[in-house]
Every structure is written in C-alpha cells, then in structure tokens.
Amino acid sequence: MIPVTSFKGQRVALFGLGGSGLATARALVAGGAEVLAWDDNAESVAKAAAEGIGTADLRTVDWSGIAALILSPGVPLTHPQPHWSVLLASPLGVDIIGDIELFARERRAHAPDAPLICITGTNGKSTTTALIAHILKTSGRDTQLGGNIGTAVLTLAPLTPERFYVVECSSYQIDLAPSLHPSAGILLNLTPDHIDRHGTMENYAAVKARLVLASETAIVGDDDDFCRAIAADLETKDRRVLRISRDHRVPAGLYALGTILHESGDGGDAIVTDLAGIETLRGSHNAQNAAAAIAACLAVGLSRDEILAGLSSFPGLKHRMQPIARRGAVTFVNDSKATNADAAAPALSSYDRIYWIAGGVAKEGGIEPLRPFFPKIAKAYLIGQAAEAFAATLGDAVPFARSGTLEAAVAEAAADAEQAGEPAAVLLSPACASFDQYKNFEMRGDAFVGHVAGLAGVAMLI
Numbered sequence: 001m002i003p004v005t006s007f008k009g010q011r012v013a014l015f016g017l018g019g020s021g022l023a024t025a026r027a028l029v030a031g032g033a034e035v036l037a038w039d040d041n042a043e044s045v046a047k048a049a050a051e052g053i054g055t056a057d058l059r060t061v062d063w064s065g066i067a068a069l070i071l072s073p074g075v076p077l078t079h080p081q082p083h084w085s086v087l088l089a090s091p092l093g094v095d096i097i098g099d100i101e102l103f104a105r106e107r108r109a110h111a112p113d114a115p116l117i118c119i120t121g122t123n124g125k126s127t128t129t130a131l132i133a134h135i136l137k138t139s140g141r142d143t144q145l146g147g148n149i150g151t152a153v154l155t156l157a158p159l160t161p162e163r164f165y166v167v168e169c170s171s172y173q174i175d176l177a178p179s180l181h182p183s184a185g186i187l188l189n190l191t192p193d194h195i196d197r198h199g200t201m202e203n204y205a206a207v208k209a210r211l212v213l214a215s216e217t218a219i220v221g222d223d224d225d226f227c228r229a230i231a232a233d234l235e236t237k238d239r240r241v242l243r244i245s246r247d248h249r250v251p252a253g254l255y256a257l258g259t260i261l262h263e264s265g266d267g268g269d270a271i272v273t274d275l276a277g278i279e280t281l282r283g284s285h286n287a288q289n290a291a292a293a294i295a296a297c298l299a300v301g302l303s304r305d306e307i308l309a310g311l312s313s314f315p316g317l318k319h320r321m322q323p324i325a326r327r328g329a330v331t332f333v334n335d336s337k338a339t340n341a342d343a344a345a346p347a348l349s350s351y352d353r354i355y356w357i358a359g360g361v362a363k364e365g366g367i368e369p370l371r372p373f374f375p376k377i378a379k380a381y382l383i384g385q386a387a388e389a390f391a392a393t394l395g396d397a398v399p400f401a402r403s404g405t406l407e408a409a410v411a412e413a414a415a416d417a418e419q420a421g422e423p424a425a426v427l428l429s430p431a432c433a434s435f436d437q438y439k440n441f442e443m444r445g446d447a448f449v450g451h452v453a454g455l456a457g458v459a460m461l462i
Contacts, residue, residue, distance in 0.1 A: 001027055002154045006105045008032035011065055013058050013094075014083040014406050016072025019043035023152035024070055024099045025053045036061055038085075053428040058274055059086050060382060061457030068095040070102070073148075073172035079199045081102075096177030100169060103153045105179065118147075118180065119292075120169045120211050121188025121221065123342075128289040129168040130317045131281075135297050135310030136164050149175060164300065171207045172197065178210075182352035184299040185215030186292045188244075190226040193341075205230070217242065219292055220377065222250050242295045246288035261294065273308055279323045280316030283350035310423050315462075319445040325458045330417045332452045335429035336445030341369040344431040348373035353424040355413040360444075362386035362430030367393050367431050374398050378424065379416055381409035385436045397434040403423070406437070406444065410451040426452075 004027045017039040023038050025048060036056040037048050038192045040296050054258065058430050069089040089096055107114055119129045126149050133145040144156040147167035157163065167182075171194055174180070192384050198204040205226045212218035212234065220231040222243040234241045243250035245259070252265050259276040262269050272294060275281045281290050283442050290311060297307045316322045318334075333351070338344040340363040348354065348366040348370060358367065359382045367390055380400040387402050394400050403409035406428075413426045429446045430441075438444040453460055 001030060002106055002158055003030035004028045004102045004106060005031040007067055010067040012068050012070060013066050015058060016075050017048050018072060020152040021072040022048060022098055023136060023155045027154040029053055040091045041358040063088055063092050063094060065443045066094055069095055071096055071098055071176055073098055073170060077175055079197050090385055098173055099154050100173045100180060104177055107159050111161050111325060113161045114159050115164045116182045117184045117296045118167045118169050118182040118211055119186045120208055122191045124188045124285055124289045125168050127317045127320060128292050131289060131293045131314055132296055133166040134306055134314050138310040138313060139302055139306040144180045171204060173213050175207050180214055180383060182215045184217045184219060184296040185212040186219045186296055187212045187227060188225055188292055189221045210287055219295045244288055244291040246284040254291035256291060261291055268368050278312060280314050283346050283431055285346045305360040319441060324449050324454045324462050325460045327458045329423040333425050333426050333427045338431060338443045341365060341367050341434050341440055344429040347427055347429040348378040351425040352376060353378050353422060355417045355424060355426045357381045357413060357428045358430050359383035359386040359390055360430045360434050361436050362389055364434050382411050383409050386432050407451050414455050
C-alpha cells in the first residue's frame, strides 16, 4: 500500500466504495486523514465501516471543513451531469480529485525521481501497459503495475526512487488527476468513446491530451487526426515528442512497416527489430503497441538489448489475442475480451485462415463492420443469443455452424481445422458480451481454455 500522507490531519470526503474506492479509503486512513466515505450501495458502506473507515452520508456533512472530495473514476464529474457530491463540493471550492492524483502527490512528496510511465488511448492501453511492465521486470527492475488495468494504484508497493511504476490511465482517471507528471506518457490513439461522460469527442480528446502534455517525454500515436493534432501542438511548445505509427514513417519516433519496427530521428532511420514470430504481438495494432513500449522504456533508461529480450518473451495479455495451445499447424487463440465488432477486428486481421467462434449478447451493429475480414474465415461457429443474427449477416459469404455452446464450438472448430491440415487459428473472438452464458468475458475465456485443454493431442502454451 501507498499511504496517502498529503491529507494527514485533514477531513476528506470520498464517494464510491468499489474496489479502487475502498483501497483509496484505506490508503487515506493509513496516511492519517479523517475519512468520510459514502456510496449509494449500503453494503459497500457497511463493509467500509466494518474496517474502521469513517462513513457518513455526504448529503448531510458540513462541506466547509472538507479539504477534498475523492471521487471514484466511475462517478460522473461533468457529463451527462455532475454527480450530486460534485454539486455539493464545487460551490465551496473543494478540490475534486481521484486516486491517480493522490498517487501523483505522494510521488512528488516522497520519491519524485521514481520512474513513472503512464499509458492512455482508446484502444491497446492494457496490452501496452502489460508489455512495458514485462520488459521492465525482465530487465531486473523493481516494477509495479496498476491503474485502470485492474490493480488500484494505491495498493502498489510504497514509493521509492528505484522503483518503476507503470500505470494505465482511463480518461475518467486523467480527468481527476490535474498534477500527474509522468516520466514518459503515452497516448496511443483516439477514436469516439465515452462521449456520454465527456460530452463531445473534442472534450474526450482534450482530457486524454492532458497526460502527454504533462509528461517529460510525450509518446503520441500518429495514426489518427486527433493524436496528430495533439503531437503537433506539443511540438510547437518545444516539448520532447516521439511519434509512433503502425504503418508509416514518422519524423522522430518509432514506426512499423509490416512486422519491422524502425526508429527515426536526426541521425537517420534504423531497424529496431522484427516482430515476426512473436505470437503475442501479431498485427499492426500490436506493432503500434510495441513501438510505444520501446519508446517509453528507452525514455526511462533501458538499453536496447534489455528491451528486445523483454519483447521476445512477452506472454501476452490474458483474454486478448492470447495464444493458449497448439495442435499441429493449428493455434488456439483466446480473444474473449473482444466484446464488440471493433474489438474483434484486430484478431481477425492478424491471422490468414480462421475458424471463428463468435456470439453472445450482440452490441449495436452486430458483426457487419467485420465484413472486410470474411474472406479470411474458413468457417464460423456461432454461439449464444446472437447466433441467428450473425448467421443472417454471414449469409453465403462465410460457411457457418450454429454450435450453440462454447464447448460444442471448440470441438467442431478443432475437428474442422485439423481435418483441413493447413496452418490456421481457432479463434474465440466473440464480438459480443458474455452475459447470456457467462458472468463476464474472463469466465468465458477461462471456459475456452478449459475446453481446448480437454482436446486430445493439444500442447498448452499457458
């Protein structure tokens, strides 16, 4: 845990007692703050109270004596309308911040030289975050991984100058972290997302931009107009900017042409590495992720040899284009995290011959956006509620079976792929939520792994 000492002896309000909220309350108490915590869920309030954390309905407290409102990132700050706690705190000028801001203040107070890499973007954040942490750990650095990737940042080991911190940041977290100052900040890409929470795409982009604006080294994607504009703005301010691209040369930074990563700069261009053969970094999207990770690790002092060793041994992110097994020329890939068509596209683009398991609870638009990838699909195996709708979209373009269940789909896809005798992927990339058959995508992915492990003759990779 990182005790939050910046509010020692002061009264602090906290709203939102989910996983990160409860962890934040504990860190504030450990640092000597007087905490008044609340949540709309009575069970969460009772759990906090049972741990000795102060609780109070924030509608009834005297806000004039409160130093800050700590807001969980899932609670609206501005859109579609400010949360009631924000409306109570704002008129009195109470600081409204989140756990990433508390971390930033503790770092500034106790270990300002601790290397900090922060990652944001619409897509690819978690893979890039996990890859950076893996490279650092492989090099022997004391590495802490947290933030939006699933580990509350204040549960990480206490700040020391020698400890490296790798933190994934959502737009919600950045919005509540005004003094975040990373050693290296990454903005991978920007596409429309979370507009309900930011009002407009321009507002969403402006929030994301704050992370790189405040970074010692700004690493910015060059593959969409919003990121290019942000990078250009930074360059006019004489900031250190490295651009990254998945498919074209950049003037200063790293870029991919096919599987080859190049570095460009004043000294000319040079090949950094070839990603071919690294199963966990297939596809142009992962070339962008790898380029960003390399740039960040170079910025915090790693050598090229250390970085390349980490790249080659990256195990991948669980449930995200994760190779889990092989049988002959067939690779089994768990992409259960692909809960909509846009999320499924990277996996479908990364393999040449695919036995595709898809279905569940469909999102708006279904799989129509994936039509450009249909020629790659040898056969589709449809499961869950979306089976009939997906069958209608596939029509005569792709052979398909209505498998119904994941277990049946695995057995059928594995048998067909083996009979074909060609290099191929049996790919679970559902393009759907899991809620008709599984509690979450993690359980669905774990079930897929279990079914694959039960096949005869497979060699598990995990």
